[in-house]
Amino acid sequence: MSQKLNLGWLGAVAMGVVLSVAAQEKPADFTTQVPLSVAGEGPWYRLELPLSVQLNARQADLSDVRVFNAVGDVQAYALAREAAQSSETRTLTEVKWFPLYSSVDATETAPSVRVQSSANGTLVEVQPSSQLEAGEEELRGWLLDASAIKAPLQQLILDWTSELDGFQRFTLEASDDLQHWQSWGEGQVARLSFSDERVEQHEVGLPGQSARYLRLLWITPHSAPTLTSAQLQSASTRSLPLPLVWSQALAGSSVKAGEYTWQLPMGLNVERVQVELSQPNSLAPVSLAGRRDSSLPWQPLGSGLLYRLSQNGQDVVQNELPLSGQIVQQLKLTVDERGGGLGDQAPTLKFAVRATQLVFLARGPGPYTLVVGNATAKAANLPLSTLIPDYSPAKLATLGRAMVDVGVVATQPSTGATSAPIDTNWKKFGLWAVLLLCVVFLVAMAFSLLRKPSAKS
Template identity: 30%
Template sequence: MTMWRVFLITALVWSGGLWAEPEKALEQNDFAWGITLEPGASSPFYQLPLPPAVYEGVTRGDLGDLRLFNGKGRLLPHELSLPPRIKMADESLAPVKLFPLFGTRTADLQLLSMRFSRSTEQGQLTLEQRQLHRDRNEVLRGYLLQLWDGEERPAIRAIKLQWASESQGFIHPLRLEQSDDLSRWRPLASAAVMADLGYSGERLIKREIELPKKTARYIRLTRVDGESPIELTAVDRVIKGRSVIQPTSILNITTIQRGEQPGDYRFELPGRLPVTGMNVIPGEQNTLVRVSLYSRDDEQAAWTRRSSGRVYRLQVNETPFEQTSLTLNRTSDRYWKLTVDQVGGGLGEVLPTIRVNWLPHQLQFAARGEGPYLLAYGSARAKAAQAASLLNGFTPLEQEQLVSQSIAVGEPLALGGPAALTVERSYDWKQWSLWGVLILATLLLGWMAWSTLRQMKRADG
């Protein structure tokens, strides 16, 4: 019995070693295709839009069979992200009119503010700088700001205070009041502080004050404790950047098939492209129809409605009048169906022109080791890569300095070829040995239990 137990323990330990054997690391030939990336400048990180060929060659919808290799064939950490469809432009600065308010400590701030006002020819109230006589007992009480001229109010997010660099070692809570006519003032809800502190070689500066969305034209700035504020050299308004629609790539669909039902058209994308919109252009002039777009990721799956609307292509007094765009939530489905309402004759005999708008992923990777680098894709063996956050902890400005987009993208080339897209069926002696050991161990355990039970019965007898 002892020998059998020793054999059983040895077999289980050996089978555990088979289970624990690490999986073979991915190599370049485990992928069907690759694209060479040649850096144009030295940088720790690089970023580029994912080439269209990658979408055509991957086997996974999540792009999990994509890897980066350096010149020595070692894997590199990478990150994929989808850029927003609408991007905010950078903020801008513009100076505002700044008027110091000098007066005695008991003087009415209202009267001090009105000293700079005048009426324009259009009847508007504005401020202008005047050379005023300042008495000896007058001190700086605060500042009067005019945020903008004219009728249209700019999209102001904040104001930015400027003072002389030698003015350090202060922190002042501020009172902000707003007015449209310089006579009726109301407090701004947001708390405000200006500060310039230095300690152990470090300098902490707080000069920006956030403003509510609908701030009035005039702002009066004073200290909460009534003392004289630090002398300002200028005040800038921070104007919000306007939203800009990201430019998209365009794919012209060359193969469109008519469906079984009248008004149905089917087409397929070459890969799982992140689609953001489509243009459906009628083939015949003076066509106005209502259409619906459907998609699915698998040919056997049910259709999902993505968008609908009217499209038309008209000629009015020899002037083209068109509406062909359909917006939709971003999707990476490959199979599409266009359904056209047949009221009014549909699209006629001529097939429509379909243009797909899509926004590629942004690929970032760490440039470890020497180049050229290789973007490999298309593999049945590769599993989804663990998500990596390469630039967490860095500010947007630091990220801009660390990441270079100066990189040349080569043409697709074959690595493992189509064979890498299928799982190779081969005899795995380790797997068969493992199963054999487990089955034998199970039989031995059963035999040992049966033998022990027989001995117990004999002892009882």
């Protein structure tokens, strides 16, 4: 009991210190002010910060974000910004696969099969529901046994034999009972020859959900390859990361053939980029580099193969590159021109960052205002466990919601945004001067008392 009281007392002290540090700040000290509306039960409210608001910040770590009430009092708040890999443990597991056959002229969506499994659900045998003669059967796809994997599935990695190069597309479904199937979308693998080199794509992203079985059905079965390996990557997480939020298209520039650069609005923890491929049948092996500003050397961020190819009357597009999430403000894409390049004009680029949630403790009268944009503001956010004494991820989901009025996000910079920091500095100087004068007065008084001769008895 005493430990809980001590933790609560320390939390109250920490909150008081933070509020006192920010007590001199006013909404006019910040360049952008956005009204908030709240719904649900308080006194805590959580707000997902729109990227358009974050881009008005003057500091990459959002140290200059604040929430004020109707009378200008700053509110205690916390930021929740989990990195994509912060709480994940990834495991790669080799899984069994079973061929799925149907007759050549079959019209059903998926082949009908007879399944034999063990007591724990592991597949032992998978056979067609009816016996097919040689020449009547066609390989439609594969049934993958993931029953031994308990964690959410993140990635499927395939290897195969095939006499033909090219793309192999398939649909993917998931099930726990082999009776009811849920669509997980489409995937594709590729094996291409490129200027005496082999370019291969083996990985297929999965939605991060658990499933005991996966069903892979080729879109063009007559040219389907034969699998030689199937692996599933799973990830155990203590808490799911916040989703990615994408920017608007960003124009770039090119001063050298095969090199394109983009300037981001500020330094950001970029986790993914998407490059526009406007021309059909584009193929470009690329490498991406980034840096904080022009005075620093370029640092490699990743590489990959971008393409937009026409196949069976449809465009097959791969135009994204994953990044590690380090802070960058400039990006440079270098293209291997042997693939034909991406043209003289720089393509547009979109970038994605991890969503940020702000949780604040409502104090005083509403309405509340979110402000951002102050290069000299000091960080004032608290840990979630301090802001909410009995915090848990489950409780976070039950908090009231705060919402930004999207139509007012593009607020004009406040007229007092430039003069306010100077005025605040003069106030600080005045307070320090008063304190120093008090100290000097006390020292002089003590010195005079020490020099005064003691009274004789």
